[in-house]
Amino acid sequence: xxxxxxxxxxxxxxxxxxxxxxxxxxxxxxxxxxxxxxxxxxxxxxxxxxxxxxxxxxxxxxxxxxxxxxxxxxxxxxxxxxxxxxxxxxxxxxxxxxxxxxxxxxxxxxxxxxxxxxxxxxxxxxxxxxxxxxxxxxxxxxxxxxxxxxxxxxxxxxxxxxxxxxxxxxxxxxxxxxxxxxxxxxxxxxxxxxxxxxxxxxxxxxxxxxxxxxxxxxxxxxxxxxxxxxxxxxxxxxxxxxxxxxxxxxxxxxxxxxxxxxxxxxxxxxxxxxxxxxxxxxxxxxxxxxxxxxxxxxxxxxxxxxxxxxxxxxxxxxxxxxxxxxxxxxxxxxxxxxxxxxxxxxxxxxxxxx
Numbered sequence: 001x002x003x004x005x006x007x008x009x010x011x012x013x014x015x016x017x018x019x020x021x022x023x024x025x026x027x028x029x030x031x032x033x034x035x036x037x038x039x040x041x042x043x044x045x046x047x048x049x050x051x052x053x054x055x056x057x058x059x060x061x062x063x064x065x066x067x068x069x070x071x072x073x074x075x076x077x078x079x080x081x082x083x084x085x086x087x088x089x090x091x092x093x094x095x096x097x098x099x100x101x102x103x104x105x106x107x108x109x110x111x112x113x114x115x116x117x118x119x120x121x122x123x124x125x126x127x128x129x130x131x132x133x134x135x136x137x138x139x140x141x142x143x144x145x146x147x148x149x150x151x152x153x154x155x156x157x158x159x160x161x162x163x164x165x166x167x168x169x170x171x172x173x174x175x176x177x178x179x180x181x182x183x184x185x186x187x188x189x190x191x192x193x194x195x196x197x198x199x200x201x202x203x204x205x206x207x208x209x210x211x212x213x214x215x216x217x218x219x220x221x222x223x224x225x226x227x228x229x230x231x232x233x234x235x236x237x238x239x240x241x242x243x244x245x246x247x248x249x250x251x252x253x254x255x256x257x258x259x260x261x262x263x264x265x266x267x268x269x270x271x272x273x274x275x276x277x278x279x280x281x282x283x284x285x286x287x288x289x290x291x292x293x294x295x296x297x298x299x300x301x302x303x304x305x306x307x308x309x310x311x312x313x314x315x316x317x318x319x320x321x322x323x324x325x326x327x328x329x330x331x332x333x334x335x336x337x338x339x340x341x342x343x344x345x346x347x348x349x350x351x352x353x354x
Contacts, residue, residue: 076293084303114234181198
């Protein structure tokens, strides 16, 4: 059911905004906490035709597709030494271009395209650092295309939850995604929270329910570290459908005013294709990814497979300098409090014996 719309907010949005911005701000104008339905579209006649279409599109998208759905991803991760990074990309441009011998050797009608993208990630964890310890991930992600400002996904924002399996050797993780945006108004408790303020109202409730369902207190999550990635990518299509992405990442980590860098490669089967595939189809897709990985390991002997998530790798960089992992602040507070209590008791004992 289409729920009540904040009509004045929508009107202001469409008077002052156009295109993609209007789409995003219209979605934020929904008041999804109530159930009254507008009975007439006559009130929207003052809007331009194109913006009425935009508004109706938002109604359909955000009222009928609000909650994130659980997907599966198959991703091989490889560590790249800094001195090898450029050599690997040069090799990509040579061997993975369309109609190359290597592309022709893959099964099916395979085509490739190249892209350079920038990802800005803010990771969240709770006071016990449970996501760090279990190699899960919860992030607010912004995506940009520096060379393609008109790309339909330029400026896209997401909240993503990634859950690792108990098998640390597994290359398969579960993932939930929610569309997100820059916070606009702090008109509720959740809209003031540094994580939930990026979500639309129904998605706020959906993520709250999801986190509680896997055993975590949602409001305990706080921002802990920021990553910026320059991602050079090769997109693979098979019979005109996306099926694989090869990504070379230059990752910059910012924590407490200090910067660190590391480099890695990801070979990922398209998550939508993988999620909807049978066991046999998944096996076939994984074989192609595994072949590319094996060929790269032969070509570059200093590349090593390492399935550690970026979030954990980022903190491991700083651990060497005794910048603690998430959750350590709570332990420090407890330690200080304990010392204070012991000192107070000693003082009290001395006072009583005088």
